[in-house]
Amino acid sequence: MSIIFFLAIAAILVAGGFLAAFIWATKDGQYDDTYTPSIRMLFDNPVKIPELKDKKDD
Amino acid sequence: MPTVHCSSCVWLLENLNKVRKGVISSRLNFIKKDLSLSYNPVEVSLKKIVELLAYLGYEPLLNLESTDKPLQKNITQRSLILKIGVVGFCMGNIMMMSFPEYFHLDLKNSDDANYHKFFLYFNFILSLPVFFYGASDYLIGALISLKENIKKTTDVFSVDIPIAVAIITLYGRSVYETFVNNSAGYYDSLAGLVFFLLVGKWMQQITYDYLSFERNYKSYFPLAVKVLRGNLESFMNVMELKKGDTIYIHHQELIPTDTIISKGIGMIDYSFVTGEFDSISKNVGDILYAGGRQKGERLELTVKKPVSQSYLTQLWNNEAFTKQKVMSSSLLSNMFSKYFTLITFMIATGSGLYWAYFEPSLFWNSITAVLMVACPCALTLSMPFTMSTTMAIFGRNKFYVKNQGIIQLLNEVNEIVFDKTGTLTESNYEKLNFIGSELSEFEMKLVKTLTIQSTHPLSKMIANSLNIKDFKALPIDYFQEFQGEGIESSITGNLVKLGKGGFIKSARNKEIKHTHSFLEINGILIGYFVIESVYRKNWQTILNNLGKNFKLFILSGDNDADNDKLAPHFKENSLHFKQKPQDKLNFIFQEQQKGNHVLIIGDGLNDAGALRQSNVGIAISEDIKVFSPACDAILDASKFGQLADFLKFSKTSLNIVKASFILSLVYNFIGIGWAVTGELSPVLAAIFMPLSSISVVLFAVGLTHLFAYFRRL
Numbered sequence: 001m002s003i004i005f006f007l008a009i010a011a012i013l014v015a016g017g018f019l020a021a022f023i024w025a026t027k028d029g030q031y032d033d034t035y036t037p038s039i040r041m042l043f044d045n046p047v048k049i050p051e052l053k054d055k056k057d058d
Numbered sequence: 059m060p061t062v063h064c065s066s067c068v069w070l071l072e073n074l075n076k077v078r079k080g081v082i083s084s085r086l087n088f089i090k091k092d093l094s095l096s097y098n099p100v101e102v103s104l105k106k107i108v109e110l111l112a113y114l115g116y117e118p119l120l121n122l123e124s125t126d127k128p129l130q131k132n133i134t135q136r137s138l139i140l141k142i143g144v145v146g147f148c149m150g151n152i153m154m155m156s157f158p159e160y161f162h163l164d165l166k167n168s169d170d171a172n173y174h175k176f177f178l179y180f181n182f183i184l185s186l187p188v189f190f191y192g193a194s195d196y197l198i199g200a201l202i203s204l205k206e207n208i209k210k211t212t213d214v215f216s217v218d219i220p221i222a223v224a225i226i227t228l229y230g231r232s233v234y235e236t237f238v239n240n241s242a243g244y245y246d247s248l249a250g251l252v253f254f255l256l257v258g259k260w261m262q263q264i265t266y267d268y269l270s271f272e273r274n275y276k277s278y279f280p281l282a283v284k285v286l287r288g289n290l291e292s293f294m295n296v297m298e299l300k301k302g303d304t305i306y307i308h309h310q311e312l313i314p315t316d317t318i319i320s321k322g323i324g325m326i327d328y329s330f331v332t333g334e335f336d337s338i339s340k341n342v343g344d345i346l347y348a349g350g351r352q353k354g355e356r357l358e359l360t361v362k363k364p365v366s367q368s369y370l371t372q373l374w375n376n377e378a379f380t381k382q383k384v385m386s387s388s389l390l391s392n393m394f395s396k397y398f399t400l401i402t403f404m405i406a407t408g409s410g411l412y413w414a415y416f417e418p419s420l421f422w423n424s425i426t427a428v429l430m431v432a433c434p435c436a437l438t439l440s441m442p443f444t445m446s447t448t449m450a451i452f453g454r455n456k457f458y459v460k461n462q463g464i465i466q467l468l469n470e471v472n473e474i475v476f477d478k479t480g481t482l483t484e485s486n487y488e489k490l491n492f493i494g495s496e497l498s499e500f501e502m503k504l505v506k507t508l509t510i511q512s513t514h515p516l517s518k519m520i521a522n523s524l525n526i527k528d529f530k531a532l533p534i535d536y537f538q539e540f541q542g543e544g545i546e547s548s549i550t551g552n553l554v555k556l557g558k559g560g561f562i563k564s565a566r567n568k569e570i571k572h573t574h575s576f577l578e579i580n581g582i583l584i585g586y587f588v589i590e591s592v593y594r595k596n597w598q599t600i601l602n603n604l605g606k607n608f609k610l611f612i613l614s615g616d617n618d619a620d621n622d623k624l625a626p627h628f629k630e631n632s633l634h635f636k637q638k639p640q641d642k643l644n645f646i647f648q649e650q651q652k653g654n655h656v657l658i659i660g661d662g663l664n665d666a667g668a669l670r671q672s673n674v675g676i677a678i679s680e681d682i683k684v685f686s687p688a689c690d691a692i693l694d695a696s697k698f699g700q701l702a703d704f705l706k707f708s709k710t711s712l713n714i715v716k717a718s719f720i721l722s723l724v725y726n727f728i729g730i731g732w733a734v735t736g737e738l739s740p741v742l743a744a745i746f747m748p749l750s751s752i753s754v755v756l757f758a759v760g761l762t763h764l765f766a767y768f769r770r771l
Contacts, residue, residue, distance in 0.1 A: 005176060012151060012180075019147045026140050032132050036088040039065040040072070 059091045059116050071116065078102060078110055093118070120281045135263060142256045145192035148184045149249035153744075155180050159242040160741050178236050178243075185245040189229050192252045195259075196221045215396040217438055221255065223399065224433035231426045244430065247743040251435055254751045262442040262462055266453065271460040271689055278349070278663060278687075279365070283307070283314050286358075296365050303361040313350045313359070315368040319343060321358035323541050325515055326350035329479055331370060331639075331663050336573040336589070336616075337515065339542050349663060353515045370663065394719065395434060402432040409734040427733035431743065436722030436754035441715050443755045447762040448711040451771050456694035457704050464690045467674045468708040471657040473649060474604055475668070478614035478624075480661035481678050483591035484695075490523045494577070494585010499526065501579060507532045508547045508554050512539055516575055517556070520587050544575070554579050556587075571619035591620075596699050601627040603702050609654075613637045613645055615664045643667035659701070663687055703771060710765050718758040725750035 025031070059071070068086050071093055075081040080102030085094045097107060111118055155177045200222030206212045225248065232243025282293040286304040296314040299305065304320065307313055313326070324340035331349035340346060346359065348368035365371065406428040413420040445462035452459055459465060476482055497505065502524050509521040510531065537547040544557015555578040559565050562576040564583040574588040594600075604610060611632045612624060618635040625633060634645065642658075646668050649656050658665065658672040661679065666687040669675030677689035678698060693701070729746060732738050 004173065008155070008176075008180065015147065015151060019143065022143045022147075023140060026136055026143065029132070029136075031136070031139050033087045033089065036068060036086060039068045039088060042065060043069050043072075 059086070059093050059111075060119050061116050062086065062088065062091045067116070070114065071111075074107075074110075077114075078107065081107065121276065121279060138256065138260055138263065141192050141195075142253070142260060145188050145249060145253045145256060148188045148192075149246070149253045152181050152184050152188075152245045152249050155184070156242065156246045156740070156744065160744075175240070178240070181243065181245045182233070182236050185229070185232065185243075185248060188245075188249045188252050189225070192249075192256060193222075193225050196225060196252075196255065215399065217395040217434060220395050220399045220402065220432075220434045221438065223402075223429055224435070225252065227426050227429040231430065242740045244740050244743050247430070247740070247747045250744070250748045250751075251433060254435060254439060254748065258439045258442045261446045264446055264449070265461055266458050269458050269692060271692070278312070279314055280312055299361050299364055301361055301363060305359050305361060307352045307357045307359060309352060309354060309356070311352055313346050313348055313352065315348045315365045316362045317346050317359035318362055319346060319357060320360050322355050324350075324352060324357055325354040327353055341542060354513065374666075394437060398432075398434055398437070402429065405432070405730055405734070412734075424734055427738040428730055431729035431733045431738060431747070432726050433747070434722075435747070435751050436725060437719055439751055440718035440722065440754050440758045444711050444715045444718065444758040444762050447759050448708065451707070451762070451766045452704060455700060455704070455771055456697045457700070458692045460690045464674060465708045465711060467655075467690070468657070468705055469712050470655040471608065471674060471705065473609045473611065473654045473656045475611045475613055475646065475656060475658040475672070477658070477660035477665050478612055478620065479591065479616050481659050482597055482612075482624075483593050484680075489590050489592050490519050491588050491590055492577075492585055493588060494583075497584070501584065502526055503529065503532055504549050504552060504554050504579065505556070505577060507534065507549050508537075508545060508556060511537050511547065512545050514539075514545075516573065516587075516589070517545065519589070520556075520575070523587075552580055571617050593623075594695070594698055598627060600699050600701065607702075607705075608657075611645075613642045613658075613668065615639075615642075639664045639667045643671045646671045659693070660687075703769065707766070707769060707771060710769075711762055714758055714761045714765070717761070718754050721757055722750065722754045725754070 059067075062068070062071070068088055070077075071086045072084055074084045074095070080098045080100075082096045082098060084096075086092070087094075095107065097104070108118055108120070158173060158177060196218050199216060199218035203212075203214070203216035203219055207215065228244050228248040228251070232245050232248065235241050235243040279296060281295065283296050283299070284291060284306040285294045285299070286306070287294075291306070299315060305314075305317070319340055319342050321342065323342075324344065324346060325337050326340055326346060327337045328347070328350045331347070337353060345362070348365070348370040363369075406425045409428055410421055410425040413424050442462060445465050448465050449459050449462060452465075503526060506521055506524045506526060506529060509517040509524075511534070512518075532549050535548040535551070537545070539545045540557070540561065542558075544555060544561035546553065546555040546557075548554075555562055556575050559568055559576065562578045562583065564578055564581065565576040565586070568576070568586075570586065570588060572588050572590060574586050576586045577584045601610060605627065609632070610628055611634070612628060613634050615637055616635060618633075621633060621635070634641075637645070642665060646656050646658065650671075650673070655673045657674045657676065658668050659676045659678055660669055661677060665675075665677075669677065669687055669689045674691065675689040676691045676693050677687055678693045678695050680695045725746075729738075729750070732742065732746075
């Protein structure tokens with residue numbers, strides 16, 4: 001049953017990892033602007049012209 | 059980037075690097091409408107980028123204010139978000155680790171006893187960041203308030219004090235239980251409490267990011283102006299202007315500082331600065347004060363004073379601008395907290411004494427239990443949640459309040475001061491009337507033919523106002539413009555004159571207060587054109603409605619031409635005209651000295667001082683994002699009629715706060731009821747304390763929405 005000690009510590013380490021990610025994200029300024037990213041994700045990636053040429057060959 | 063409005067704008071502006079070589083990257087904050095750019099100065103200049111942006115339709119808002127921008131707000135907000143995250147993390151884990159305790163570990167079993175200890179120390183470690191990091195603001199705040207009370211510099215008893223008492227007792231008792239009694243502490247209640255408090259604080263901070271309430275003359279002034287130095291014309295930051303510099307001001311440009319005209323005829327619109335409705339014509343040698351807008355030809359001006367010393371900016375040196383407004387943001391809760399703390403301590407000592415006599419072992423238990431449970435947590439939560447809901451409801455109705463404290467201040471208002479130009483009247487709309495005998499079609503043609511010859515703004519207005527079907531200019535034999543006087547022309551043999559009283563001899567004895575122009579045809583006075591301001595829709599009913607509950611005043615920078623029109627809606631001696639910005643400020647100050655709480659509604663820089671001095675200053679604006687002077691709230695002009703509803707609703711929301719105070723008192727009585735018997739177990743506290751907080755919040759928010767629904771807000 002002493003596995004529970006290990007389990008609890010492992011659980012807190014995993015959760016701590018997420019907490020660290022949260023702190024990192026906050027300090028990085030991700031919560032300064034919570035609206036624009038929702039628009040930004042809608043943009044298509046730029047289409048590269050050489051790729052189009054390749055498609056013709058196919 | 060004031061014109062940013064859709065997702066395509068974001069796309070275009072963030073792909074600027076593809077449009078223009080040299081731009082490395084660009085990031086847009088859609089809400090704040092800020093664009094951050096990085097570019098290579100070797101390949102492209104900032105000026106080129108700005109020109110490109112303007113060409114694309116996103117003319118950046120460049121004004122004097124953009125040179126000094128603080129980044130303070132982000133940092134405080136980030137630290138609060140961090141605290142909420144950390145405390146939330148600890149709270150969740152502490153609760154999980156407390157479950158075994160709640161479901162009764164068998165302490166006689168050696169295995170369970172081991173776990174018991176493990177969980178206890180685990181919780182203790184997790185509680186460290188809650189107490190020392192999450193709750194630090196409250197502990198420090200309480201300490202400062204306590205020091206000030208001891209030093210007698212203030213008699214305000216901050217609400218932080220009862221909170222800190224609860225936090226410290228919870229923590230102290232928990233640590234004692236852990237290390238001395240080897241039994242479960244109240245860590246979960248502590249973490250929950252701090253978490254809710256922080257969330258409440260976060261709610262309190264929510265404001266309208268995209269609105270600016272702190273604008274001063276700097277955001278009105280241009281960043282640069284064309285200057286002649288030596289023989290070189292160049293643009294220069296207006297802050298660098300020195301006495302004796304020669305500057306050029308074009309049509310629709312703003313005069314940045316006090317100057318003297320050295321060339322050209324000025325037609326200066328001071329309406330934004332003074333509230334004067336009519337443009338003023340100025341000639342060579344006249345002094346122009348900062349803030350006027352030139353209408354007409356290019357002016358050459360000699361600078362008299364640097365920007366920071368101009369007549370207009372002097373207003374900002376007034377004391378009213380340096381001192382902070384009296385924010386009763388937590389006035390109600392501060393008042394409450396004094397009695398609350400006092401009563402709590404009394405109950406605690408009372409129950410302590412009782413148990414000391416009957417059952418000494420329960421002495422400390424009962425005292426600490428009372429202090430723990432009687433936390434004004436629900437009290438401190440109901441205020442921010444009700445107020446932020448109210449703010450959101452106001453915002454939905456285009457009434458934007460700077461912060462929550464303003465809603466409380468709105469309650470105390472008993473006098474309302476109106477500005478006239480731009481507040482009671484529409485700011486972008488003026489009406490041209492002709493007074494006199496009605497013009498025949500031929501006369502109209504004559505006047506139009508005459509006025510289209512001139513570039514004078516009034517002539518242009520007159521020409522535009524005359525709608526003639528299939529108009530063709532009549533042949534002109536002779537035309538002459540007399541600067542600042544009028545125009546005359548001979549058209550198909552008729553002598554037509556348009557101009558001032560002195561210029562038109564037959565109108566010499568007439569006096570008209572608004573901007574006007576007399577019309578004379580063949581020596582006979584036909585009548586005159588006059589520009590009148592247009593009053594907002596329903597302004598009379600609005601004033602009459604407000605007049606029932608408030609004392610109304612008018613402070614106008616304009617002349618008293620509209621006195622007769624306004625007088626019926628106001629009490630005697632409440633109309634004041636020709637008020638300079640300083641006069642307005644003084645008037646408000648005097649009213650406040652009499653113990654009145656003054657609300658002022660204004661729109662221009664001329665109201666800036668008064669807005670600042672007043673208890674609540676509301677700026678009215680046709681376009682809320684463009685410009686409004688520093689104020690406490692911004693009202694969209696289209697919602698002017700609902701002002702009375704907003705004032706009424708702010709009273710309602712304060713009543714809701716009071717109601718939820720009572721509700722939380724009921725909870726406190728129940729909690730203290732348990733506490734005095736010394737039977738407050740950790741489980742009970744862990745369930746009871748968050749439950750009371752959440753239900754108070756739900757009660758407050760729900761009731762606010764319900765009332766808003768019934769009031770159709």
